[in-house]
Amino acid sequence: MIEANHMTKHELTGQDKGSQTCAASTQNADVTVIGAGVVGLANAIALQQAGFSVRVIDKQGVAAGASFGNAGHFATEQMFPLADPAMLFKLPGMLLDPLGPFRIQPRYFLKALPWFMRFLVNMLPARRAHNSAAIKALNQKSIQAWQQLVSECGCSELLKLEGSLLVFEQTPFIEVERVYKSYRDAGVAVKLLSGEEVRTLEPDLSPNINHGLWFTQVGHTPDPAELCHRLATQFEKLGGELVIAEVIQLAAECKGDNKEKGVNVSVASGVTYQSDKLLLSAGAWSKPLAQQLGFKVPLETERGYHLMMPQQSRLQRPVASFERKFIITPMNRGTCLAGTVEFGGLKAPLIEARADCLLPHAKALLPDVLASAKTSQGERWMGFRPSLPDSLPVLGASPKSDKIFFAFGHQHLGLSWAAFSAQLMAETIKGEEVTVDMTPYRIDRF
Template sequence: MTNHELTSQDKASQANVSSARNVDVTVIGAGVIGLANAIALQKAGFSVRVIDKQGVAAGASFGNAGHFATEQVFPLADPAMLLKLPGMLLDPLGPFRIQPRYFLKALPWFMRFLVNMLPAKRAHNSAAIKSLNQKSIHAWQQLVSECGCSELLKLEGSLLVFEQTPLVEVERVYKSYRDAGVAVKLISGEEVRALEPDLSLNINHGLWFTQVGHTPDPAELCHRLATQFEKLGGKLVIGEVTRLANIGKGEQCVSVCVGEGVNYQSDKLLLSAGAWSKPLAQQLGFKVPLETERGYHLMMPQQSRLQRPVASFERKFIITPMNRGICLAGTVEFGGLKAPLVEARADCLLPHAKALLPEVLVGATTSQGERWMGFRPSLPDSLPVLGASPKSDKIFFAFGHQHLGLTWAAFSAQLMAETIKGEKTQVDMTPYRIDRF
């Protein structure tokens, strides 16, 4: 049992102790966003409690691709996707799927998604993404240094590789990143293999993003953050938040009900519960168009010589070298929070990985791998909800970071600490307001 895994008796005992104490800020959510926020708030002088229904890194923070993807400056709502979408949906190895029973429920979200393809909205959203990206790597360097785990942040860049795409299209993609201010180099297939000898001879071109990074263990990174949080005096409570009370302006405190009648009080509340934030935000008076992207990975035990993440332009997936082997990730499925894992969505990643790493994965089978599915909290404009509640001076939000939760965690935590402390923030927070919808 790790330091952050508690028995039922431990949880009950901890709850009884914590319920008697008042803290400055209660953070709901012990994923990478919640933990980074908790530490930033502690550094700002607050006493902090974190509440999570399952514990540290129990959701998307456990099995994400581990990529600090500051090169991703373009919103997901891309008009170019419209022509490709039918083929993606029909391809059994494709990166995108909507469970049929969930289509009507997801339809309102997709309608908003389409609206965000309009040029003006797309430009606005891209600028807001860049504002978060610009200091994210530096913020992470600071955070891992403070937590004594700098080895969990590797700054070797990442590759986007092309197998069959004509050079003219590769150059167009390269220029789009370059013109957006991304540090990128266009390299040949030979240069790709000079960086990563295990990659296939079928790769003809690559984009080398030189100022991004990855972690070899996303879950361990979260546990190291949790260790630092507790070292600084923070309290971690395991339990499901069922009700929020005393949330109006002028109230003396915020009351958080966990489980059956256990109440925790604090001066302020930060909602950072990822894909589970929507119903809690609704209790606070906000109807947020948050949808769940069910992301899959297949962790293969084979070791490679890869030094950095490798994404495929044509195959729409990513390979990240990790301590436990090779993490294959990148599929998107819309199906809600309750449907079980679909093994085929994880298994479809292996044929793609074999094409890029033919010698490393020769003879590999899906039965050797570890299948996993997590919930990405996604909003139709590709921006998170960050900032203060316009209805209460005690309520704050940090959720909906979609595919860039790991990337933005450290910097968005700095922004939230500044917000909660009432200081001028490093970037304009207006694009991330909860009432923008």
């Protein structure tokens, strides 16, 4: 890890790294953003466009966490909170399957228990309706916000708007129709397809697929990491300062009359960075930093896996499986297989079997493309999704300080919500009227 090194490019050669000094610039920034994932970078650009000078600090650099290996799906069809009462009947079987779509590492069970108790409370009908409405408010303008952002960053080719598919193999039609109506009634643009119609769209898909839902107004990126690097390029082009450093302490700087003058961000090397305002957007690592600022947030980290296979398919859009609970996304580097939810904290190592178990499912959906594929050919990866029990992010100003702001906890929809939530935060920080009611996302809601 490089600490307190100023960066003019996102990746430095070994020689460049060694030549960097640990001396911090004395130049003050209007806003310091902690986190260089897709959410932090989108916020940094939105703040620049709002007229602020911005510094971004991240302990590992651009797209080093969940923004690197996510499924690349702008999943704005996902209007429903994860806390679904229907899960209760399926949960025991999922937990007993070590390679199933949902798992809690045994040693982590007690630590995760308080989060799950809150999760259960959010299954209550009133809570679920409230959370669904708040999710919908963010989803409705997210694709439009991304179209604007990639256009400004000169990387429109990294946003594909071909929709996505949810496919069914053995589910009875009455259940398929129920799922279809639930999306349709929630305002999602969706078409119900027969198996033949699914294969007309995607000829590589299995003949065992009997039905599909085509979400027509969503999209994907063929390279999530490259998308982040292009955002970082735009950020630096607009004069932004990118620093690789591990943040260890946050503190308000006070004047003699005890009024806050700004915010100090101290990093592991002993350097302190000053700014007028702070935006905490550190994803799964936001919880302890928020605690320093006086907030106990029930954030857990869902460990998400992918297996990137080098084989290329003819898929034009992401394909998710209703029964198998995973997703296939066509990407520039191959075919990305992603899915599974695992609770095990930030320190447990990647479990190769959790990634490898995705391949048999993918072979069932893409039999010709992946017939001879082996897991040894693939790239295994695990990243941390920052999830809150109500499936809503933390967005908005601190109720304790007009210098502190938050944008983290976007769970499975960080990529989807990054651009629009950044617009909302820029309005908030600038003191303008915000286009969405921010009450459901406040940090003190818990």
